[in-house]
Amino acid sequence: MTRFLLRRLLFVVPVLFGVSVIVFGTVKIIPGDPVALLAGPGASESAKDALRSRLGLDRALPIQYGHWLTSALRGDLGTSIAHQQPTRPLVVDAFDNTLILTLYATVLALVLGLTLGAVAALRPRGIAGRICSGITSIAVSAPQYSIALIFIIYLALRTGWFPVSGMHGVNGSGLGDLLWHGFLPALTAALVPAGVIGRIFRAALLDVLGMDFVEALRSRGFSDRRVLLHAVHNTLPSLLTMAGLQVGYLLGGVVFVETIFNWPGLGLLLFQSISSRDLPVIQAGVLISALAFVLINVLVDSAHALIDSRVRTA
Amino acid sequence: MNALTVEELQTSFGSIEAVRGVSFAVAAGETMVLLGESGSGKSVTARSILRLYGRGTRIDGRVRLGDLDLTALPDKQMRAVRGRRVGLVPQDPTGALDPLRSVGSQLVEVLRVHGVETSKLDARRRARDLLGLVGIPDPVRVMASRPHQLSGGMRQRAVIAIAIACEPEVLIADEPTTALDVTVQAAVLDLFLELQRRLGMALLLVTHDVGVAEELGGRVGVMYAGRLVETGSVRDVLAAPRHPYTQGLLDSLPTPGIPRSELRVIPGRPPLAGEAGAGCAFAPRCPQAVTSCHASEPALVAVGPGRAAACPIVNKTLTAQGVPA
Amino acid sequence: MTPLAPGLVTRRRSVPWTVWVFGSLAALFVLLGAFGPLLVGNVDSGDLQQRLLGPGQRGHLLGTDGQGRDVLERLIAGARPSMIAGLVPVLVAGAVGGTIGITAGIVGRRMHALVMRTLDVFYAFPAVLLAIAIAAALGSGTLNTVISLSVVLVPPIARIAETETMRLRDMDFMESARASGAGRLSIAYRQVWPNVRPALVVYCTALVGLALVFAGGLSFLGLGVAPPHPEWGQMINEQRQYMFTNPELALAPAVVIFVASLTFNLLGDGLRDLLDVRRPR
Numbered sequence: 030m031t032r033f034l035l036r037r038l039l040f041v042v043p044v045l046f047g048v049s050v051i052v053f054g055t056v057k058i059i060p061g062d063p064v065a066l067l068a069g070p071g072a073s074e075s076a077k078d079a080l081r082s083r084l085g086l087d088r089a090l091p092i093q094y095g096h097w098l099t100s101a102l103r104g105d106l107g108t109s110i111a112h113q114q115p116t117r118p119l120v121v122d123a124f125d126n127t128l129i130l131t132l133y134a135t136v137l138a139l140v141l142g143l144t145l146g147a148v149a150a151l152r153p154r155g156i157a158g159r160i161c162s163g164i165t166s167i168a169v170s171a172p173q174y175s176i177a178l179i180f181i182i183y184l185a186l187r188t189g190w191f192p193v194s195g196m197h198g199v200n201g202s203g204l205g206d207l208l209w210h211g212f213l214p215a216l217t218a219a220l221v222p223a224g225v226i227g228r229i230f231r232a233a234l235l236d237v238l239g240m241d242f243v244e245a246l247r248s249r250g251f252s253d254r255r256v257l258l259h260a261v262h263n264t265l266p267s268l269l270t271m272a273g274l275q276v277g278y279l280l281g282g283v284v285f286v287e288t289i290f291n292w293p294g295l296g297l298l299l300f301q302s303i304s305s306r307d308l309p310v311i312q313a314g315v316l317i318s319a320l321a322f323v324l325i326n327v328l329v330d331s332a333h334a335l336i337d338s339r340v341r342t343a
Numbered sequence: 344m345n346a347l348t349v350e351e352l353q354t355s356f357g358s359i360e361a362v363r364g365v366s367f368a369v370a371a372g373e374t375m376v377l378l379g380e381s382g383s384g385k386s387v388t389a390r391s392i393l394r395l396y397g398r399g400t401r402i403d404g405r406v407r408l409g410d411l412d413l414t415a416l417p418d419k420q421m422r423a424v425r426g427r428r429v430g431l432v433p434q435d436p437t438g439a440l441d442p443l444r445s446v447g448s449q450l451v452e453v454l455r456v457h458g459v460e461t462s463k464l465d466a467r468r469r470a471r472d473l474l475g476l477v478g479i480p481d482p483v484r485v486m487a488s489r490p491h492q493l494s495g496g497m498r499q500r501a502v503i504a505i506a507i508a509c510e511p512e513v514l515i516a517d518e519p520t521t522a523l524d525v526t527v528q529a530a531v532l533d534l535f536l537e538l539q540r541r542l543g544m545a546l547l548l549v550t551h552d553v554g555v556a557e558e559l560g561g562r563v564g565v566m567y568a569g570r571l572v573e574t575g576s577v578r579d580v581l582a583a584p585r586h587p588y589t590q591g592l593l594d595s596l597p598t599p600g601i602p603r604s605e606l607r608v609i610p611g612r613p614p615l616a617g618e619a620g621a622g623c624a625f626a627p628r629c630p631q632a633v634t635s636c637h638a639s640e641p642a643l644v645a646v647g648p649g650r651a652a653a654c655p656i657v658n659k660t661l662t663a664q665g666v667p668a
Numbered sequence: 669m670t671p672l673a674p675g676l677v678t679r680r681r682s683v684p685w686t687v688w689v690f691g692s693l694a695a696l697f698v699l700l701g702a703f704g705p706l707l708v709g710n711v712d713s714g715d716l717q718q719r720l721l722g723p724g725q726r727g728h729l730l731g732t733d734g735q736g737r738d739v740l741e742r743l744i745a746g747a748r749p750s751m752i753a754g755l756v757p758v759l760v761a762g763a764v765g766g767t768i769g770i771t772a773g774i775v776g777r778r779m780h781a782l783v784m785r786t787l788d789v790f791y792a793f794p795a796v797l798l799a800i801a802i803a804a805a806l807g808s809g810t811l812n813t814v815i816s817l818s819v820v821l822v823p824p825i826a827r828i829a830e831t832e833t834m835r836l837r838d839m840d841f842m843e844s845a846r847a848s849g850a851g852r853l854s855i856a857y858r859q860v861w862p863n864v865r866p867a868l869v870v871y872c873t874a875l876v877g878l879a880l881v882f883a884g885g886l887s888f889l890g891l892g893v894a895p896p897h898p899e900w901g902q903m904i905n906e907q908r909q910y911m912f913t914n915p916e917l918a919l920a921p922a923v924v925i926f927v928a929s930l931t932f933n934l935l936g937d938g939l940r941d942l943l944d945v946r947r948p949r
Contacts, residue, residue, distance in 0.1 A: 043785065043789075044785075044788055044789050044792050045792070047786070047789030047792070048789060048792050048793065051789065051790075051793070051798075052801070055801050055802055055804075055805040166933070166934065166937065167930060169933060170877055170881075170926065170929040170930040170933040170934075171926060171929070172881040172884055172885070172922070172925050172926055172929055173881075173885070174884070174885060174888050174901070174904055174922060174925075175904075175922035175923065175925055175926045176926075178904065178908075178911075178915075178918055178919060178922045179919070179922070181911065182911060182915045182919065186911065186912060186915070240438065241433065241434075241435055241438025241439060242438055242439050242440060242441055242442075244395060244433065245431075245433045245438070245439035245440075245502075246441075247395060247425070248393055248395060248425055248426065248431040248433065249425060249426035249431075249453050249456070249505065250422045250423060250424065250425035250426035250427055250456065250457060251422070251426075251456060252422060255456070259441055262441075262443060262444075263441065263442070263443060265443075266443075277793075277794040277795070278794065278795070278796070280794045280797070281793075281794030281795060281796030281797045281798075281800075282794075282796055284796065284797075284800065284885075284889070285885055285888065285889075288888075288889075289908070299797075299800065300889055303800070303804045303889060303890065303891070304890060311801065311804055315793070315797055315798075315800075315801045318793075318794060318797050319792050319793050319794075319797070322792060322793065322794055323792050326792075336443060337442075337443055338443075338489050338491075338492075339442065339489075339491050
C-alpha cells in the first residue's frame with residue numbers, strides 16, 4: 030500500500046508541473062499587449078519599454094515562467110489589479126468558503142445519490158424504483174444556473190423558506206445559520222453529482238447482485254441484510270472511480286452557484302475577476318482549484334486502492 | 344434414516360419445468376453423484392435442496408435433512424440450515440469469494456455467524472485449522488490473502504473450507520472440478536473423499552464429467568431433461584448401463600488407444616427446459632426408440648437390487664437375454 | 669456497416685421509443701439553430717413602450733423583457749449561437765479526441781504512456797474551470813467559446829476512445845489481423861474504428877447536452893455573444909435583475925437549456941440501448 034501511495038504521489042509532480050504551465054500559458058495567449066493596457070493610451074514608447082522591462086515582460090517566455098513559478102512557490106501570487114491587494118490571501122479566503130460549500134454539496138450529493146441509486150436497484154420494476162431512476166436521469170442533465178434560478182424563485186423568493194442569497198444572515202453566525210444559508214446553493218451544486226452517483230450506484234449494485242458470490246453468501250446461511258452489506262461493499266470501487274471526477278465537477282461548477290446565490294467563494298471571485306480582467310486573480314484561482322482537485326483525486330485513488338487491493342498492482 | 348432424502352422434487356421457473364420429479368436418498372458417509380449434461384437440471388436440483396431460488400420459482404416435493412422437512416421450513420430456520428447443516432461448494436471458486444476481502448475474514452465470518460466460534464481469536468484459530476484440513480500448506484499466508492492472490496486450486500480449497508467450516512451433515516458440491524486444471528482435479532476429489540471420511544458427511548456431487556463419477560465411486564444418478572433416467576452404484580452403472588442415454592455418454596468418451604474418428608456422438612441436442620414433449624425426453628435422439636417411446640414417458644423402475652432405469656426397451660432386451668441386474 | 673470482427677456484430681434490435689422522441693426533439697433544436705434567426709428577424713431592439721409585459725399579454729406568448737423585446741422570438745434567435753457552441757465543439761473534439769485515443773490504443777507502450785500522461789494533465793483541471801480560463805483568456809464571442817469547449821472536451825473523448833481500443837486490442841481478431849501482416853493504419857481503419865464508433869457516438873451525443881450547458885454557462889458569465897444579440901445563457905444573466913417582478917424572463921431561457929440538455933442526454937441513453945454499448949465503468 031505504501032508503495033502505491035509513493036508511486037501515486039510521485040506521479041502528481043509532473044501533473045502539477047503541467048498544470049502550472051497551462052495556467053501560465055492561458056494568460057499569455059490573451060490577445061493584446063498588457064503593457065499598453067497598463068500604461069494607458071498616449072504613453073510614449075520609452076515609457077512602455079521601461080514598464081515592460083520593470084515587469085519582466087521583455088524576457089524570454091521560459092524565464093518569465095520560471096519567475097512566475099518561483100514566486101508562486103514562495104507564496105507570492107502577485108497583486109490583484111482590481112482589489113489592489115496581494116492576491117494570495119484574497120484567493121485563499123474565498124477558497125475556504127468554497128470548500129465549505131463543496132463539502133456541504135458532497136454530503137447532499139452522497140445522501141441523495143446513494144438513496145436514489147439503492148431504491149432504483151432494489152426495486153427495479155416497482156414504481157419507486159422507476160421514479161428514482163428517472164430522477165437520476167433528469168438530475169444529470171440539470172444545468173446549475175437553471176436549477177439555481179428555479180430554487181431561488183420558488184423556494185426562496187416566493188415562499189421565504191430559505192434565504193435568497195449570501196453566506197450569513199445579518200445577525201447570524203454559527204452553524205445553524207450557515208447550514209440554512211448554504212442549503213439551496215449546496216443542493217443546486219449537488220444535483221448533477223447526485224444524478225451521476227445514483228446512476229453508477231444503481232448499475233454497480235445490480236451488477237454485484239447478479240454476481241455468483243452473492244448466491245454463495247446466501248448458501249452460507251447469511252441474512253439478506255448481511256448479503257446486501259457485502260454487495261454494497263463491492264460497489265465501492267466503481268463509485269470511487271467516479272468520485273474524483275464528480276468532486277472536480279463540483280469544484281468547477283461552484284462558479285455559477287456562487288454567482289447566483291452571492292456566496293463569497295472562489296467562484297464568485299473568479300466571476301468578478303473575469304469581468305474586470307483581473308489576471309493575477311484568475312490565474313491564482315484556477316491554480317488553487319487545480320491543486321485541490323489533484324489532491325482530492327490522490328485521496329480518492331488511495332481510498333480505492335485501500336479497499337480494492339487488485340488496483341494496487343495495476 | 345438417511346442424511347438427505349429427496350422425494351419427487353419439482354422445480355419450475357414460471358412455466359418452465361427444470362426439474363420434473365427427482366427422488367433419491369443419501370446416507371451419512373455415502374456419496375451420490377448427479378451426472379448429466381448442462382441443462383439436465385442437476386444444478387437446479389442442488390440449489391432447490393438449499394432453496395436458493397427467489398420468489399418466482401416454484402418448488403414441489405419434499406426434501407428432508409434427517410427427519411427435518413426442509414421444504415416447509417420458514418426462512419429464518421432455513422438460514423440456520425444453510426452453511427451449518429448443509430454446505431455448498433459452488434461451481435466457480437473465484438466467483439464464490441468476495442474479491443475485496445481476505446479469505447480468512449470470510450472463513451471467520453461463517454464460523455461466527457453460525458455461532459460455531461464466538462470470539463474472533465478462536466474463530467481465527469479454527470479457520471487456520473480448517474485451511475490446513477483442506478490441504479493448504481501455508482494457512483497463515485492464505486488467511487491474509489485476497490482471492491486474486493491465490494491460484495485456482497487454492498481458491499477451490501478455500502471455498503471447500505468455508506463449506507465444511509461448521510461440519511455439516513451434508514455437503515453439496517456443484518461442478519467442483521470444472522474450473523480447475525486436470526492435475527488439480529484429482530487432488531480436489533481426493534480431498535472430498537478424505538473430508539467425507541473424517542466428518543462423516545453425506546456427499547452429493549453434481550457433475551457432467553463421467554471421470555469424476557468414476558473417481559469418487561458411491562452411487563450415481565444420471566439425469567436427463569430434468570429427470571433421473573438411471574440410478575445405481577457407480578461401478579455397476581458405468582460397467583453396464585441400462586439406459587441408452589447413459590450408454591451414449593459412455594460411448595462418447597475418448598479412450599486412449601481408440602482413434603478419435605471412431606468417437607460416437609449422440610446426435611441432436613438435449614431439450615431445453617420446458618421443451619420436453621409427451622414421450623420419453625430422450626426418444627428423439629435414441630437409437631433404440633420405438634413408437635411407444637414417443638407416446639408416454641417411462642417411469643424409473645427397479646431393475647435389480649439398488650438399481651433403477653427408465654427405459655423399458657433396454658430392460659426388455661436384457662431380461663430376454665437373461666442378463667442379471 | 670457491420671464491423672468485421674466476428675462475434676462483435678451489433679445486434680439490430682427494434683428502435684427504442686426514446687430514440688424516436690428525443691431524436692426528433694434534438695432535430696428540432698438543430699433546425700431552430702439553423703433557421704431560427706431567419707424566422708424572427710431583428711430581435712436586438714424592441715419597443716420600450718411594451719417593456720416588461722407578462723406572458724400572454726398583447727400577443728407576446730412569453731412576454732417582453734426590460735427593453736420591450738419579445739422573449740419567445742429572442743429564444744428562437746438565440747438558438748443559433750447556443751446550438752453552435754453545443755454541437756461544433758463536440759464534432760471537433762470528437763474527431764480530434766477520437767483520433768488521439770485510437771492512436772494511443774494502437775501504438776507502442778512508450779507513445780501510449782506519453783499521450784495518456786499529457787491527457788492526465790488536462791484531467792487535473794475541473795473541466796468547467798478550464799473552459800472558463802481559456803474563454804476568459806481568448807475573450808468573448810461564439811468562436812472563442814467553441815475553441816475553449818473543443819479543447820476541454822478532447823481529453824474525455826480521447827480517454828473513451830483509448831479505453832475502447834485497448835479493450836479490443838486484447839481480442840483475438842486483432843491478433844489475426846496483425847498476423848496477416850496488416851499495417852497499423854489499416855487495422856485502425858478497418859477493425860478498430862467500426863467497433864469503437866458506437867461507444868463514441870453514444871458518448872458524444874450525451875456530450876452535446878453537456879456542451880450546451882457549458883456554453884450556456886460561459887455566456888452566462890459574459891463570455892459568449894455580446895449583447896444585444898440574444899443567447900440563452902446570456903439572457904439568463906441579463907434578466908436576473910427582474911427576478912423579483914418578472915421571473916419568467918430569466919426562467920424561460922433557463923428551462924430551454926435544461927430541456928435541450930435533457931434531450932441530448934436521453935437521446936444518448938436511447939442510442940446506447942440501440943447500439944448495445946456497455947455502460948462506461
